[in-house]
Amino acid sequence: MTDIADMKLSADQLARSSGRIDRLRQRLAAEGHSAMIIDHEIDIWYLTGFVGHDATLVITTDVAAILCDARYEEYLRPWKDGGVHEVHIGPRQELVRRIREVAQACDVGTFAFQAEHMTVARLQQFRSQLEGIDFISSHGHLLALRMIKDDHEVGIIEHCIDIQQRALHASFEQLERGMTESGFTAILEFEMRKLGATGAGFDPIVASGPNSSVIHHMPCERPIGDGPLLVDWGARYDGYCSDMTRTFQIGPADGKMAELYDIVLRSQLAAIEACRPGADCAEVDAAARDVIASSGYGENFPHGLGHGLGMEVHEAPNFSAKQAGVLLEPGMVMTVEPGIYIPGFGGIRIEDDVLITETGHRVLSDMDKSAGSVPLNLR
Incomplete structure (x- = not known):
């Protein structure tokens, strides 16, 4: 397929993404976590099938939300229509606000984050601007799944x-x-x-x-x-x-x-x-x-x-x-x-x-x- 307007996610693609996200949720639950923020491009690709710069994936017990800017709005339409993922489009400067909205909607008070990938600067930004939400280091879940x-x-x-x-x-x-x-x-x-x-x-x-x-x-x-x-x-x-x-x-x-x-x-x-x-x-x-x-x-x-x-x-x-x-x-x-x-x-x-x-x-x-x-x- 060459025309983006005709692009759709197949049932197999959606099932694959759903299965991988569920396996991650099981690993998080075993560690006592109910939500995770993922900003490593390859891991987002693995979990959702979407690849794009500056995307963030928020996983909760009920939601898999792709947060991205308007560069990928048309490209992300199949994900929005597929029924497995939420898609939130907005300026990069509003990332923190969009994370807060997902956290409030899903009643999340603590996010695990990928210690092997999240930068210190990004973590400091989240902790300073998302008051009332805790961030706990977690390591190796996606490495283990992808092995x-x-x-x-x-x-x-x-x-x-x-x-x-x-x-x-x-x-x-x-x-x-x-x-x-x-x-x-x-x-x-x-x-x-x-x-x-x-x-x-x-x-x-x-x-x-x-x-x-x-x-x-x-x-x-x-x-x-x-x-x-x-x-x-x-x-x-x-x-x-x-x-x-x-x-x-x-x-x-x-x-x-x-x-x-x-x-x-x-x-x-x-x-x-x-x-x-x-x-x-x-x-x-x-x-x-x-x-x-x-x-x-x-x-x-x-x-x-x-x-x-x-x-x-x-x-x-x-x-x-x-x-x-x-x-x-x-x-x-x-x-x-x-x-x-x-x-x-x-x-x-x-x-x-x-x-x-x-x-x-x-x-x-x-x-x-x-x-x-x-x-x-x-x-």
């Missing part, structure tokens, strides 16, 4: 993966000797948009030669030539994103590169095999780390093994030694991305997106990993 993906969410992530894989293949067809990292990055982002992505899931990493040893390298004007080429990229579609990494050898085969690639691949496969419900996140990290350490490169793997993936590229939980006691659950989507980085030579990282299932796991990405050790010739 577990349903089939609908997994399907969107799989579509993101399909887009990004096809886009990389299309981009490689245009890769020529002397093209810069920045130039190839631009092609890759364009190809993802051509295939329907709303954009990249994050700023892509395209690192050639010795630049590939920089874990979060920013593409620059270095010409791509012989040596390793590390590409860490993802697509964004319908609010969700994907995240993969592949490392290729440009030009003649390199024995050292092939050796390191084999170690990293074995490390990744060991970690993926360890992914199952009830597995400890620290133990999955150790499964990968042990392979690399036993090969003599433990100090060259300085980052955590991976992270949750969803509406944000980095979500809870994480694979790291610090996550001991955090257990995998069905519905989690995790990245598994071990690497070895040697300054002056380059780096190798292999990353896939893995769904935790009721019985084990399913790798969502299917791009051939053996191709990473095969020379990639440039025109």
